[in-house]
Amino acid sequence: MQKPILPKGTRDFNSSELYKRNYIIDVIKDNFSRFGFNPIETPSFERSDTLLGKYGDEGERLIFKILKSGNYLKNTNSKEISDNNISFLTRKIVDKALRYDLTVPFARYVVQNQNNITIPYKRYQIQNVWRADRPQKGRFREFLQCDADVIGSNSLMQEIDFICLFDKVFADLNLEGCRIKINSRKLLIGISEIFNCQDKFSSLINQLDKLDKIERSEVKNNLLKLGFESNVVDSIFEIIDLSNDFITNKKKLKEIFKSSKFASEGFAEIEYIFSYILKNSLNNSKLIFDLGLARGIDYYTGVIFEVLPPEKISLGSIAGGGRYDNLTEIFGLKNMSGIGISFGLDRLFLVLEELDLLPDFSNNSTQIIFLNFGKDFSFDLISLTNSLRENNINCEFFPEPLSVKKQLSYANKNQIPYAVFYGEEERENKYLTLKDMKSGKQENLTLEKLIEKLRK
Amino acid sequence: MQKPILPKGTRDFNSSELYKRNYIIDVIKDNFSRFGFNPIETPSFERSDTLLGKYGDEGERLIFKILKSGNYLKNTNSKEISDNNISFLTRKIVDKALRYDLTVPFARYVVQNQNNITIPYKRYQIQNVWRADRPQKGRFREFLQCDADVIGSNSLMQEIDFICLFDKVFADLNLEGCRIKINSRKLLIGISEIFNCQDKFSSLINQLDKLDKIERSEVKNNLLKLGFESNVVDSIFEIIDLSNDFITNKKKLKEIFKSSKFASEGFAEIEYIFSYILKNSLNNSKLIFDLGLARGIDYYTGVIFEVLPPEKISLGSIAGGGRYDNLTEIFGLKNMSGIGISFGLDRLFLVLEELDLLPDFSNNSTQIIFLNFGKDFSFDLISLTNSLRENNINCEFFPEPLSVKKQLSYANKNQIPYAVFYGEEERENKYLTLKDMKSGKQENLTLEKLIEKLRK
Numbered sequence: 001m002q003k004p005i006l007p008k009g010t011r012d013f014n015s016s017e018l019y020k021r022n023y024i025i026d027v028i029k030d031n032f033s034r035f036g037f038n039p040i041e042t043p044s045f046e047r048s049d050t051l052l053g054k055y056g057d058e059g060e061r062l063i064f065k066i067l068k069s070g071n072y073l074k075n076t077n078s079k080e081i082s083d084n085n086i087s088f089l090t091r092k093i094v095d096k097a098l099r100y101d102l103t104v105p106f107a108r109y110v111v112q113n114q115n116n117i118t119i120p121y122k123r124y125q126i127q128n129v130w131r132a133d134r135p136q137k138g139r140f141r142e143f144l145q146c147d148a149d150v151i152g153s154n155s156l157m158q159e160i161d162f163i164c165l166f167d168k169v170f171a172d173l174n175l176e177g178c179r180i181k182i183n184s185r186k187l188l189i190g191i192s193e194i195f196n197c198q199d200k201f202s203s204l205i206n207q208l209d210k211l212d213k214i215e216r217s218e219v220k221n222n223l224l225k226l227g228f229e230s231n232v233v234d235s236i237f238e239i240i241d242l243s244n245d246f247i248t249n250k251k252k253l254k255e256i257f258k259s260s261k262f263a264s265e266g267f268a269e270i271e272y273i274f275s276y277i278l279k280n281s282l283n284n285s286k287l288i289f290d291l292g293l294a295r296g297i298d299y300y301t302g303v304i305f306e307v308l309p310p311e312k313i314s315l316g317s318i319a320g321g322g323r324y325d326n327l328t329e330i331f332g333l334k335n336m337s338g339i340g341i342s343f344g345l346d347r348l349f350l351v352l353e354e355l356d357l358l359p360d361f362s363n364n365s366t367q368i369i370f371l372n373f374g375k376d377f378s379f380d381l382i383s384l385t386n387s388l389r390e391n392n393i394n395c396e397f398f399p400e401p402l403s404v405k406k407q408l409s410y411a412n413k414n415q416i417p418y419a420v421f422y423g424e425e426e427r428e429n430k431y432l433t434l435k436d437m438k439s440g441k442q443e444n445l446t447l448e449k450l451i452e453k454l455r456k
Numbered sequence: 457m458q459k460p461i462l463p464k465g466t467r468d469f470n471s472s473e474l475y476k477r478n479y480i481i482d483v484i485k486d487n488f489s490r491f492g493f494n495p496i497e498t499p500s501f502e503r504s505d506t507l508l509g510k511y512g513d514e515g516e517r518l519i520f521k522i523l524k525s526g527n528y529l530k531n532t533n534s535k536e537i538s539d540n541n542i543s544f545l546t547r548k549i550v551d552k553a554l555r556y557d558l559t560v561p562f563a564r565y566v567v568q569n570q571n572n573i574t575i576p577y578k579r580y581q582i583q584n585v586w587r588a589d590r591p592q593k594g595r596f597r598e599f600l601q602c603d604a605d606v607i608g609s610n611s612l613m614q615e616i617d618f619i620c621l622f623d624k625v626f627a628d629l630n631l632e633g634c635r636i637k638i639n640s641r642k643l644l645i646g647i648s649e650i651f652n653c654q655d656k657f658s659s660l661i662n663q664l665d666k667l668d669k670i671e672r673s674e675v676k677n678n679l680l681k682l683g684f685e686s687n688v689v690d691s692i693f694e695i696i697d698l699s700n701d702f703i704t705n706k707k708k709l710k711e712i713f714k715s716s717k718f719a720s721e722g723f724a725e726i727e728y729i730f731s732y733i734l735k736n737s738l739n740n741s742k743l744i745f746d747l748g749l750a751r752g753i754d755y756y757t758g759v760i761f762e763v764l765p766p767e768k769i770s771l772g773s774i775a776g777g778g779r780y781d782n783l784t785e786i787f788g789l790k791n792m793s794g795i796g797i798s799f800g801l802d803r804l805f806l807v808l809e810e811l812d813l814l815p816d817f818s819n820n821s822t823q824i825i826f827l828n829f830g831k832d833f834s835f836d837l838i839s840l841t842n843s844l845r846e847n848n849i850n851c852e853f854f855p856e857p858l859s860v861k862k863q864l865s866y867a868n869k870n871q872i873p874y875a876v877f878y879g880e881e882e883r884e885n886k887y888l889t890l891k892d893m894k895s896g897k898q899e900n901l902t903l904e905k906l907i908e909k910l911r912k
Contacts (some may be wrong), residue, residue, distance in 0.1 A: 004568035004787040007552050010499035012565055014572070015579070018495045034845040036822040036852030039474045042464035043598050044500065044554075044584060045520075049458060064501075065552060067521045069588040071542055087528055096463050098500075109468055112460035118869040120855060123471070128500060142499050154856035157834050164842055186490070190864040254781060280839045366492040378613050383736050386620055389490040394490030399576060399611035406850060413574040418845040 005276035009133070009141030021144075021349060025126060027172045028146045028343055032124035035165050037148045039122045042105040045096040052097065055102050056298060060133045064098040065090060098130040102147045103299075103327065103340065111152055111331035119152035119336075138315060138347045151328070156269055158339050159323070160276045163287060166307055166319060166341065170213070171283035173348075174357050178285040178309035179316070183243075183293040184270060184303045185322070190263020191239070193289075194256070195232045204228075204236075208294035212308075212316060225313045243291035245275055269303055301325040305341060309351040310354030318347045367454055368418040368434075370397040372406045377422060384422065384432075387447060393454045411437055419453070464520045465589070465597030472638045475817035477600075477805060483628045484799055486603045488580035491621050492629070493511050493604045496579045497727060498561040501552040507794055508553065510786070512754060512762045518587045520554040521546060548828070549823020552588040559783065559796065560604045560754075566607055567787035575608035575792075594771060594803045603797030607784070614761045614795050615779070616732050619743060621774060622763055622797065627739035628805075630813050633766035634741040639699075639749040640726060641778070647695070647747075650712070658691075660684075663868060664750035668764075699747035702730055725759055758780040763796060765807040774803045822909055824874040826853040833878060839879065840888075843903060849910045867893055 004010065007029045013021065034037075045066055049455045052060060072093040099105055099379055102125045109122065126146045133139060148165065150158050152200075163180055170178045188208075203226045207219050216237070239256060242249040249270070257263035277287050285307075295304045302323030309318050321341030328336045352358050368388065370381045381397040388395045398407045412418050421433035431444045434453075445453065462468065469477065490496075500534065501522055508516060529547040555561055558581045566577065582602045589595060606614050619636055626634045644664075648657045659682045663675050672693070679689050694714060698705040706727070713719035726745055734741050742764075751760045758779030765774050777797030784792045808814050824844065826837045837853040844851045854863045867875050877889035877898075887900045890909075901909065 001651075002787055004564045005503060006568075007499060007503050008503070009500055012499070012569070013497040014495035014498060014569070018497060031852050033821055034843075034848070038821045038824075040471060041469040041474060043463060043468070044586070045463055045466070045598075047463050050460075060557060061525070064525070065523045066554070067523055067546070069517070069520070073542065073545070086529065089529075090523070096520075098522070108460045110460075112469070113468070118866055120866075122852070130500070140499075150855075152856040155834075157838060157853065157855050160838055161841075161853075164838065168842075168845065276835050276838065279835060280842070299477065326660075331458055343534075365489055365494045369492075378611075379732050379735060382613060382616055382732065383622065385491075385617075386736070389624065392490070394489050394492060396578070397617075398610040398611050399606075403523075410574055410576075425584075442782035444877060 003104075003168075007141070009135035011140060011142075015021060015365070016361065019364050020353075020358045022261055022346065023359060023361070024173065024309070024345060024352065025144075025146065027122070028169055029062065029126060031165060031169045031172065032148050034168070035122075035148070035161065037122045037124040038195045040106075040125055041127060041444045042099070042102075042109055042125070044128070045098050046105055046108065048094055048173070050098045050108055051100055051104060056060075057111040059100060063100050064130050064134055065094040065100070066096040068095050070091055089241070100131060101129055102127060102145050102342070103324075105325045106147070106149060106340075107332055107338075110336070111328050111333045114333055121151045122148070124148040138344075138350050140346060144345040146345060147340055150337040150340055151436070152336050153339075154337045156272055156303075159269070159273055161338065162305065162321065162341050163273065163277065163282070166305070167282040167285045167329075169343070170285050173352060175352065175355070176284040177311070179288050179289040179308040180282075181288045181293045181306045181308065181310070182211055182270065182273065182303060183268075183290055184266035185295075185300050186262045186266030186269070186302060187257070187291060188266075188294060189225050190257055190260035190266055191236060193262060195235065197228060197232065200226060207293045208292050211292050211294075211298045211380065237292075240292040246289040247278075266302075269304070272278055273303070274283070295320065295322055297322075297323040299327050302337075302339070313351050313354055315347055315350060317344075318351055319343045323338070362415045366391065366394050366396050366414060366416045368395045368420060368424060369407075369411050369416045370395070370420045371404060371413075372398040372401045373423040374401045375423075377427070380427070384420075384447065387453060388454070391451045391455055393451065420450070465538070465591035466500050467596060467598075471821070476809075477801060479815060479817070480629065480801060480804055480808065481600075483600065484625055485582060487621060487625050487628065488602075489581075489602050490603070490624070491578075491617065493580040493824045496562075496566055496581055497566060497583060498555070501554050502561055502564065504547070504550055504553045504761075506564055507556055507560060507642070508547075511556055514813045515556060518589055520586050520588055521655055522552040523548040523553070524551045526597045537861060540662050554796045555583070556587060557585055558583060558601050558798070559605070559780075559852045560852035561873060562603070562796075563794075564607060564787055564887045566792070567784050570664055570789055577607045580604040591629045594800075594806050598804060600801040602799040602801060604794055605794055607794040608792050609795075610793045612728050612759075615725070615729055618761065618777065618795065618797050619733065619738070622761070623738040625799070626741050629808060630633070631766070631808065632740040633711050633810070635744050635764040635767070636738075637744050637746040637762045637764065638726065638729065638743050638759060639746055639752075641712070641756050642701070642718045642722030642725070642758060644722075644750060646716035646722055647692060651691065653684060653688065655910070656682060656684065661750045662752070664748050665752045667748050667750075671775070693748075696746070696748040702726070702745040703734075704867065711749045711837060722758075729759070749777055753778075755780040755783050758793075758795070766811070769810055771803060771806060773800075774807060775799045818871045822850050822852050822870060822872045823868050824849065824851045824876060825863075825870075825872045826851070826876045826878060827860060828854040828857045829877075829879040830857040833883070836878065836883070840876075840903065844907060844910070847911055848909045849907065864891075864893075876906070 056201040128142055129145050130142050166180050192198045207222050210219055220233050242253055256269045293306055300322040304322035305320055306317045309315055324339045327338055370385055380413045381441040385395045385397050417437055420434045426432055431446055432450055433442055434445050435442045485650050502710055532548045566845055584598055586598050598608055622636050650656045663678050676689050698709055713723045749762055756778040760778035762773045763775040765771055779795040781793045783794055791808045841853050873893055877893045882888055887902055889898055890901050893896045
């Protein structure tokens, strides 16, 4: 006998969880359509060539690798194996890997289908990704990402459109007070120019990316250890603090950034985006400029987004995204600026659950159950349920003539709102006895009246 | 630069394919709900213990295995590796495997959650499965299965209910003339008793299972080679032929089967099922008794199903299923008879496509595009599209002020039915110029009138 256990970091979803998850997914999906995105899907695994070398050393470690089928040691000699060079051996015995995000497969898709798509190309993709991360609250090894991207347009109108999309999704979920943070990679490059630390740009990004996980003082210490000068670190954090109140400090910031071409360009973008949002306010989210926002992913080149839940919820980001100028280039298609966003379903679920914003789907399925009073009625029960189903009513029969108590207990446990008694008396008098499981009230009805009642 | 290529046997789905696939999935899903099933989902991969040893040698070979994370050679010594005993080494370096079907994970789920589910337990599950099969028409290495199962009821009403479910799904898909074949594993056991070849039962099953792939004469030859006597083989095929016309040959068959307890029981089940279908005819499928139907899967113990497309289509089965009495036992839960069915989405898609029964979803997404006449209009375009979206109209703006010709060409290629011109004149006179992309007709409208028109 085997113990029924799940792999680490994975989950089963029962019906009640799925109805809630699907409610969120449907809101996101509907809004992707509203904003003109069409769906695509890519395979769960890609050739390992496609994925490896795209996510940095840390990402590479977290990718799930699939063993070649058949004799995977065929082209390997025993020396190679005993050398115990894991990464060398892995490339010999593995030829596929599970999707790590939706963006790299999307870039592969765009290049592979470049003759069949129209630029600018807008797609959404709602699929699982897998990462061998250490599981923790809201973080799993299999999780659903909901992505929308536009490829082939440099227009800043896209940046604004995505902010509106974030806002509309949260509005439809009745989620108030989400904080949409924006920054630009250009500003971060600019800062490294202004403070003459371009050589330490990726260290700066890495450290800033930790600001929502560890204390600011710790990040400062790390930067000092990495060779940043003390007054530079202080100045950077001064600018970060200024950035959080964009409206008040606009002039000051512009002055600071004017010495760098990159920074001026990045700042003009932020200014443009804010000028729209000031004229056309968001539904119920807040737009916040945050120069401390860095995003860990290498491929971003322009505006970046990260969305935090309402302040009362202490949980990491629920969505993110940004502009990437050269992602399709690795597969051979140049000059295709792209921008995209991603909702993380699990975090969003936790936030909505904590705020009690998930609708009750407890009786989402069976509306009515026909109780079973013996073999004589079996065929009638099947045909009665089929009549209801023809009228789009979800129903079932109880398959065994157990005691009425047991059958009603099944109905209660499954939160089925109505039960039908159909025995000798009912058959003789050509009616059905309907019991409202909540009120306990019973009434006699013809099949036609029953259908009429339930279709409402 | 890397070539953008897909792994063997996998596919990307573009929007037009996805809209059609989702149409079929929705019909199946809606009917699962109509019949009282609730959804669950299990992880894409299971612990390898859970899957290995469940599908026979052939199945085992086809399971995709996932390498342990980190140093997977840690607990392996070089001798074990150089011995080149693949299956031994595999169990050392692999700890997870991709789902091979939905039934074994479901059995694991039922046992693991036995305290939270109500018996009989009805669930549906629509998820991908993966098999390292040789790809061919309608067969892929990643494919979607749509399963419904009931656990914990012996009632034959379930068998009939599943036949009605098949029929209802095909009716809703406007698919006429599907052939729902039934048989019972009990009859096949009975036949092996009657002809005294119980020892060769699994050979018999294996050979009969090939009847829809190779010639009958070949199957007969195989059986002779496997040691079946010539007159036994002839008799078995005589009975198979009799079975296909159940109504005419009912008495004859009953006489043949009466000497075996198993066979009599199996035959009584078939008789019971037919007696319902004779009284309450199916919508547009045919029920066919076929004693030659065997089903390759080990765990079936009672009635088995296999559905063939209408006769004019030459393609294998589009759905199947059957009763299994002991599946949860491997995980430690005894006496839980189950019965389930499965639709294969890819085959169903091919059948519906060949019969031209898939609706046209070509303009399923964006209904209207706002053309771009320069930076001066950018903010207006964003806010106009947002007004439409608030009214549930799918729309987008063109992000760059390219030539009108290029912008209209984008609209045409994406099959967007309406385009809006919003330039100097329109802004001044407070209206929008709407172009019907099909007829070419243009009209001037206020935003309110436009919303009214498109909401219809």
